[in-house]
Amino acid sequence: MFDRRTGWVLALVLLLAAADAPAAPDAQAVLEASDAVRNPAKPFGLTVSLIEYRNGQQVGDNTLQVYSRADTKSGQFRSLVRFVAPPRDADKLMLKNGNDMWFFDPSSKATIRISPQQRLLGQAANGDVVTVNFAKDYHAQLAAEEDVQDGDRQTRHCYKLAVAATASGVTYDHLDMWVAVGSNRPVKARYYAESGRLLKTAYFRRFQQQLGGERPTETIIIDGLDPNWVTVMRYSDYAWRDVPEVWLQRDYLARFKPE
């Protein structure tokens, strides 16, 4: 049994030890910082090329131009996407404003509303190709701090965040995200359905200086069920773009003519 004085000394030692240990980071702040690494703060445009593989064979490729600006109210990005290639899809447009999604075909001049489940590409969800601020629609908790291999095959010391959706109608129910300690670079993520099934794994890599920050210029998506189904998404032509608020509506789609 401890006497009273020993108890006080032990409590003091524990307090000092606790003060000396690094404070646990605010997981939500880490997620937010990781969003900021992927997404510029002002309206911008970029080109996304997607190359899709099945069992090592290339089965599809698409090129898209994406124009994005953050909504002043929700903070979430709204995007205009123009299909550049393949030729049969050229000049088709998609407007993504949260769950309000519209698709325009210049051949038929039809502007039709699509549901979030209506994918226009192969493996990538519509939400994958446009800019997303996870911190706006998801809540993060620190699950672990561990070393993982990143997409460039370097070992990175990361925060592992358990991220769960707080808004309805988002692309993923929950995800695990590894964010590099210190730089807040997104390194890797696993996306899950509500049932807990792994939908896909993504690696963020090839960081380059773009629009005032080190940003990933490549995302590798690996299917959760069939790991031989792989999509390589490459980002290029980053540029600040004027994306006026009035463009981000259904009745402007037929008018959109990117620079």
Place this chain on the structure above:
Amino acid sequence: MDIGHAILCRMRQTCGLGLLFLVVAGKALAQDSEAAALGLADTAPVASAVSRSWRLYVEEALEQVDMHFGLADERLHRSTLDLQIDKTLEPGWRLVFADRLDLGDVPNFAGVASTNQVNTLKEAYVSWAAQTNVLLDAGRINPRLGVATGYNPTDVFRDDALRSVDSSDPVSLRENRMGSVMLRGQTLWVGGSLTALISPKLAEQPNSAGYSLDIGATNHELRWMLVGSEQLSESINPQLLIWGDQGGAPQIGLNLTGLLSDAAVAYLEYFGGRSPSLAAEAMLRGNDTAYRSRLAGGITYTFANKLSWTAEYEFSGAGMNKEQWQLLQRGPVDMYVAYREFGFNAQDMVTRRAAFVSASWQDAGVRNLDLQAWTKFDLIDDSRLIWLEARYHWTRAEAAVQRQVNAGATLSDYGALPQARVWTVLFRYYF
């Protein structure tokens, strides 16, 4: 410890080790496949696609047609050249041009083919962005409205706009039609828009000459329209319109969509006002102007495997009810033919009620293979049109097989079409 307990302990240890092995092996396998995926990404080619201001394709189609009424079966061949240009002339100025040339056996709306050369100038207009939110256009423009799939009552510029009909597919009908010559202005604000347009009368009659601009088909009367929309919430963005033509009462229209879930979209399209029936417009009866409604409403549901189903109900208060339809079918036959021709050209429903069901499956089990099937039921006479398509596409080319079946009693909506069954094989190449 007795023997039974010992065996149980051993089994637990073995199972535990087995499970541990499975977890470790599974993790190693996942790491291996992820490493392989990253290796594959290292070798991925650099995309070289650049945005272009034009799109051109050629299409070759062969059709085998079994005819109704004991008519001789037909074998048709068609070649098509389709060009679309959308070019920025200088900042704020844009040129839009779309043209289609059909050569060979070119069917008209009634399915009657003739060896011909038919050029369709779909669009040719100049657009000027006076400000970011003020846009003006002049020329031949194809304004397309409507949120429904099989029947678009608010798509008011569809009548007389088709010169050649290569398919009954509603998408194809929309793609291949001519616009009308008009002046159009649009102003936009955050979450809303107002468009005004006027399309003058420029000619009296359509011109069926192969290379005619056919201004008389699209501009045979003065027409005008106002279209407004306002984003009321993330899920509701109604579009309202007022439309008028020479001598007729203004008509109002509504396009409304709603997101029912992550996978389901509901839509409603309404068009109504005081107007004559289709029969009166076809000169089969005297002026019977009354308030008439046309509408189409439905739901599209998409499954996770990219299979989408659409079910749609269609109604036209200007079409014939069962008694009127049966009376017309009893004769005289030239009145029946005149009514059907008018309905074809107007792209409107000849009877009052119909249902449309479609299924569309992108990457149907095989990447790049798209399957599509739709059927239209005439709910007045139970006739039906069934349309099936399998289309495979490569980077620049696509090949498709289509099957169309028109079934029903003689002189029913679809049973009276000259073609009974059509096989089409087509090949398209994009430059």
